[in-house]
Amino acid sequence: MTRSRPVQDAGATRPSGPGLAVAAVARRLGVAPATLRTWDRRYGLGPSDRTAGSHRRYTPEDVARLLVMRRLTLEGVAPVDAAQAALEADVDELEEARRSAPPSPPEDAGADEAEESADSADSAARAGRAHLRALPGGGQGGRGAGAQQGQQASGRVSAVVDAALAYDQARCDDLVRIPPHGDPAAWWAQLLEPAWSRVAERTVLAGPGAVPEIVLATAALQALRSFTDAFEQSVVQNGGPPANHPSRMRNIVLIFAGPDETVPLSAHALAAALTAKGKTARIVTGPASARRSLELVTMVRPAALVLATGQRRPDLDVVHAVHDGFPELPIFVGLRRDDAASELPLAAQVQRVRSFTGLLHEVLAVIGA
DSSP states (O other): OOOOOOOOOTTOOOOOSOOBOHHHHHHHHTSOHHHHHHHHHHHOOSOOEEOTTOOEEBOHHHHHHHHHHHHHHHTTOOHHHHHHHHHHOOHHHHHHHHHHSOOOOOOOHHHHHHHHHHHHTTOHHHHSOOOBOOOOOOOOSOHHHHHHHHHHHHHHHHHHHHHHHTTOHHHHHHHHOOOTTOOHHHHIIIIIHHHHHHHHHOOOOOOTTOOHHHHHHHHHHHHHHHHHHHHHHHHHHTTOOOTTOHHHHTTOEEEEOOTTOSSOHHHHHHHHHHHHTTOOEEEEOSOOOHHHHHHHHHHHOOSEEEEOOOOSSOOOHHHHHHHHHOTTSOEEEEOOOHHHHTTSOOOTTEEEESSHHHHHHHHHHHHOO
């Protein structure tokens, strides 16, 4: 049941000045406007102020509660529990959320006005697709602790790169292993993706059969497979259904990699991150023409479809074909380049997302209820 936010004390004063529109708050938090509407509809974490024109506006307290919600979900807390904690947060917790929040991006009044107009017409996504920024972490440590953690992460990335360039498979396997209670999303964002990018940028004089990218890809896929196998075994040991049980296949996420992507590591990492959240995901490997993609969607009936790719400008034929055949199916596409995003279908159910963390966050918002 959706809770309402706590009533303010009678003696409390409301913040002065106009509140923020959904587009501005979305930029402030680094999430899509559609996510904010989902949190409002499901959990009551919506704007509490209205302007003279009846546009709903977010007050500073509303934004602080959303910051708490975002931080908790990024830390792995279930959305319903994160929302309850955000609604029940006291003054000190809200003030801490404001202090630890990342700086706000520059305001764009034109974007806010366009978003409000779209809200009134119930066509926000058709007027302009939401662009999700990379979501920062929600750590509780101070600046010193954050800097120390950053140095440690950078050192580990360097060690992984060195192992791959030395063709030391055993060392690379050990360095990229995901611990049993680890977080595949953090593993990807903080370790594997930076290491993969740095290895790909290196020019190497290699001998026959020596490919640094293959060393790293082999270690990464083994780490993801071992983590997922251990997680699924734990689910069964605790009385849960196995991975292929019909009850777990009803809310499946279908993940496509970019066409001609030799090693779609981001697609495998996203599937593991969803598994760690108790969701079911399957990766489409091998040739996936538009016709074959439609057959797969017809057969699987997924709750959402994702195109997760490291390609700068992937072929989007599958996205167009599936959207034409299943216009109500939520589709999320990871694209960092703005010019590539212009080739996506202009539709409410097709969302462009800028980051891996954003893809995970958006998919969970759709299937996490």
